[in-house]
Amino acid sequence: MPKIFIDPGHGGRDTGAIGNGLLEKDITLFIALEINRLLQNEYEGVLVQLSRTKDETVPLEERTDRANQWGADLYVAIHVNAGGGTGYEDYIYDRLDDDSATARIRDAIHEEVVKATGFRDRGKKKANFHVLRETAMPAVLTENGFIDRKEDAEKLNDTQFLRTVARGHVNGIARALDLTKKSNLSLTRVTVDGTQVGAFAEKENVLRQVERYLGKAKYIVLERIGM
Numbered sequence: 001m002p003k004i005f006i007d008p009g010h011g012g013r014d015t016g017a018i019g020n021g022l023l024e025k026d027i028t029l030f031i032a033l034e035i036n037r038l039l040q041n042e043y044e045g046v047l048v049q050l051s052r053t054k055d056e057t058v059p060l061e062e063r064t065d066r067a068n069q070w071g072a073d074l075y076v077a078i079h080v081n082a083g084g085g086t087g088y089e090d091y092i093y094d095r096l097d098d099d100s101a102t103a104r105i106r107d108a109i110h111e112e113v114v115k116a117t118g119f120r121d122r123g124k125k126k127a128n129f130h131v132l133r134e135t136a137m138p139a140v141l142t143e144n145g146f147i148d149r150k151e152d153a154e155k156l157n158d159t160q161f162l163r164t165v166a167r168g169h170v171n172g173i174a175r176a177l178d179l180t181k182k183s184n185l186s187l188t189r190v191t192v193d194g195t196q197v198g199a200f201a202e203k204e205n206v207l208r209q210v211e212r213y214l215g216k217a218k219y220i221v222l223e224r225i226g227m
């Protein structure tokens with residue numbers, strides 16, 4: 001079961017970047033919670049941990065320690081940029097090659113976020129950031145728009161847009177880790193005295209089988225199965 005550690009940047013006393021009435025820490029938390037929700041709802045057997053689920057101060061060391069202790073397979077840090085510019089960029093540790101496993105995961109996330117958001121593509125970058133250096137698993141840090149740029153801030157102030165940012169991350173993570181989508185349709189398998197009599201999508205059909213064998217069979221087993 002893939003373990004994914006999502007790290008919404010900043011929090012609590014550490015607001016991160018500020019601009020246009022927005023705080024980076026709020027935006028990163030919203031995106032991270034949405035990534036968590038989408039992964040849990042839509043993919044099979046995915047384990048997700050977040051570095052924080054509310055507005056609280058969490059030191060960088062604690063974040064990477066927790067991911068390392070948990071044995072995460074992937075670490076994704078969510079940030080918002082500032083300092084003049086527009087669009088999306090991401091980072092991996094600067095000692096990694098472009099054909100490393102981490103770079104390949106980064107490539108998928110990069111492509112999907114740019115595709116989902118329509119953000120200007122500022123490129124794939126490398127840096128010696130704590131969360132990239134001190135993580136024992138592939139780690140990617142994303143910078144989602146510029147909080148101090150009016151056009152980007154307008155997008156970041158729109159929860160619908162933040163959902164598309166999350167969607168891009170989830171599509172990239174799913175592609176990179178080859179996650180299995182949950183099927184919308186689940187079937188119920190009916191087994192009577194050890195013999196399977198059928199698998200049904202509709203509840204009425206299951207009940208019909210149960211009524212038919214009830215009182216005659218020694219045991220009837222109903223199991224939920226995927227498609």
Ligand SMILES: [Zn+2]
Pocket residue numbers: 009010016017024079080
């Ligand atoms: Zn940040």
